[in-house]
Structures are given as structure tokens and as C-alpha cells.
Amino acid sequence: MASKLSTLPVKVLLKFLCRKWARRHHLLTESGTLYGIAQDNPETTSPEQFRYDACIVLPAHFRIDNHVQEGILLGRLYAVFSVQHTAEAIQHAWQRIFGAIQLSEYQMDNRPILEKYSGDMTMQENCEICDPIKQA
Known part of the structure; x- marks a missing residue:
């Protein structure tokens, strides 16, 4: 889509x-x-x-x-993680993201990473990190 x-x-x-x-x-x-x-x-x-x-x-x-x-x-396929949009929270999220992907049947895909802000997230400084993945 x-x-x-x-x-x-x-x-x-x-x-x-x-x-x-x-x-x-x-x-x-x-x-x-x-x-x-x-x-x-x-x-x-x-x-x-x-x-x-x-x-x-x-x-x-x-x-x-x-x-x-x-x-x-x-x-396309993305691993999606909700985080507070602060440097500390995003750094912690990256550790979780890479660990979760390594433990799954997916691997990182060579496409841009997205930060998504929707609905109330745009006003509350929260976002979703959308990491591109593909079947391993």
C-alpha cells in the first residue's frame, strides 16, 4: 500500500x-x-x-x-517500536530494536528508518520507530 x-x-x-x-x-x-x-x-x-x-x-x-x-x-515490512521522543529513550529503543530483530526470523533491510508521529503522538512528543526488515 x-x-x-x-x-x-x-x-x-x-x-x-x-x-x-x-x-x-x-x-x-x-x-x-x-x-x-x-x-x-x-x-x-x-x-x-x-x-x-x-x-x-x-x-x-x-x-x-x-x-x-x-x-x-x-x-513494506517494518519492526515498529513506540518510544518517547527523547535522546535517552531513542537510544534505549535502538538496543531493544536490534536485539528483537536478531531474535526473530527477520533481518534488517537496507531502506531508510522512519520516525512516525500519528494522532496524539504529534502533540505528546511520542513516536514510533519503524525499522525496515525483511525475511531472513
Whole structure:
């Protein structure tokens, strides 16, 4: 299943910029979904070169403006972990994620990791880490 996305290429202020644009267009609702997508590995990419996209799922009838780009997020398999969006909680989540995947019949897939914010999560600073996986 594919979702229609609007993408803002940003390195910093992901939530501020995407939320500001989404609020202006009345898209940030309880049923809204935001994604943060790291396009590069932060361990091997310098901060100046690191690419991170801020995205929001759009209604089918929505017409994008010249401030954003449209993209498609294809449905695939992900291991999903709910976490509080703090550096400490995310670091702890990574330990759980890798351990859980190693103990399963799945393995990491070479696709971007997603941070998903939906419904109340966007207001409460919680997110879901969606780690791409494939059958081992």
C-alpha cells in the first residue's frame, strides 16, 4: 500500500517546519500522520551532508504548493517500536530494536528508518520507530 506524502527537505527543526506548514494548511489534526525519514546514516555522514526529510500524509484531493515536494512511501515490512521522543529513550529503543530483530526470523533491510508521529503522538512528543526488515 502506498501513501501520498509531502516532503520538506530539512536538517534541523523537522517538527517545527513540518507542523507550521501543516497547520497553515489545516492538515495537523488528530488523524494526521507525520514521518521523519533519515536518508543517510548519521554514523557515516557528516552533519553538513546529512539529509533528513519531514513528511506528512496528505488527503487524496490535496494540491501541494511550491514550498513542498510530493513523494510516495511504499508499504513494506517494518519492526515498529513506540518510544518517547527523547535522546535517552531513542537510544534505549535502538538496543531493544536490534536485539528483537536478531531474535526473530527477520533481518534488517537496507531502506531508510522512519520516525512516525500519528494522532496524539504529534502533540505528546511520542513516536514510533519503524525499522525496515525483511525475511531472513
